[in-house]
Amino acid sequence: MPDAEWLRWQPQLELCKMPLGEVLYESGASLHYVYFPTNAIVSLLYVLEDGSSAEIAVVGQEGVVGIAIFMGGGSTPNQAVVQSAGMGYRLHADAIKAEFERSIPVMHLMLRFTQALITQMSQTAVCNRHHSVDQQLCRWLLLSLDRLSGDELVMTHHLISNMLGVRREGVTEAARKLQESGLIRYARGRISVLDRPGLERRVCECYSVVKNEYDRLLPSRVAV
CATH class of the missing domain: 2.60.120.10 (Jelly Rolls)
Known part of the structure; x- marks a missing residue:
């Protein structure tokens, strides 16, 4: 501004x-x-x-x-x-x-x-329809990390399932896969991202579509 x-x-x-x-x-x-x-x-x-x-x-x-x-x-x-x-x-x-x-x-x-924001909403709808739960979880984690200063989120599986609109069991299984792959650590409602590049390799294209549009439209300083 x-x-x-x-x-x-x-x-x-x-x-x-x-x-x-x-x-x-x-x-x-x-x-x-x-x-x-x-x-x-x-x-x-x-x-x-x-x-x-x-x-x-x-x-x-x-x-x-x-x-x-x-x-x-x-x-x-x-x-x-x-x-x-x-x-x-x-x-x-x-x-x-x-x-x-x-x-x-x-x-x-x-x-x-x-x-x-409209791009993010549109891409979320596409992602929820066409991509796996663990890809959706990767997208959600990366978008959240982009808006935080650290690499840890306080969030239960129940809340994540409400956010993604999927069954809690699906989120639990997706989080287990990411943890076994060494990408995250989940304990007591806290998710720590251990390997962000690994998440970026695993996530679907939806994350980069949204991130690129935010970077294009909202750089740190824009001539208006």
């Missing part, structure tokens, strides 16, 4: 804790804030009537949660839940809408992120 816009934003940003499992917004509810995770990860989930769910995207330090506000919808059919605890900032809906309409650089930045 250009320095002038950032200086104007700073007084309006509110630092907030983002504990594991916190629901930032529910399906169909009016959104009052956008959130900018700093070291937390937020899952965007679609929850069915029977209570089952599937993750459609993850957002971390690269992005913003609550795009429906500046895109004009005001609400969305998905749910946003903190997947990895941490901190973040939030900005009131009126403020982000005003900035989106006022500043061309802000509008371009938010639209580029939205395009990247």
Whole structure:
């Protein structure tokens, strides 16, 4: 973000804790804030009537949660839940809408992120339909690691199965295969990635499609 816009934003940003499992917004509810995770990860989930769910995207330090506000919808059919605890900032809906309409650089930045997010959602749908559970798990681990500073995630098999929309037994078997291959270590709800290059060799093409699009649209500094 250009320095002038950032200086104007700073007084309006509110630092907030983002504990594991916190629901930032529910399906169909009016959104009052956008959130900018700093070291937390937020899952965007679609929850069915029977209570089952599937993750459609993850957002971390690269992005913003609550795009429906500046895109004009005001609400969305998905749910946003903190997947990895941490901190973040939030900005009131009126403020982000005003900035989106006022500043061309802000509008371009938010639209580029939205395009990247749509790519992730689309590729997730393809991956869930055509690729194995262990490939999906590799994709999910790598996307999560890209949004964290370390190589460890706090996540149970039950929560991962809810994210991927598959049976818990399938996740357990996939995690066992990755552990036996020396790629990860799983114990007491913590997953440590031991061999990231190995995960990258094992993952399906979906991860690189998403990563390349984020790198293209959201480099660290972009002329707008």
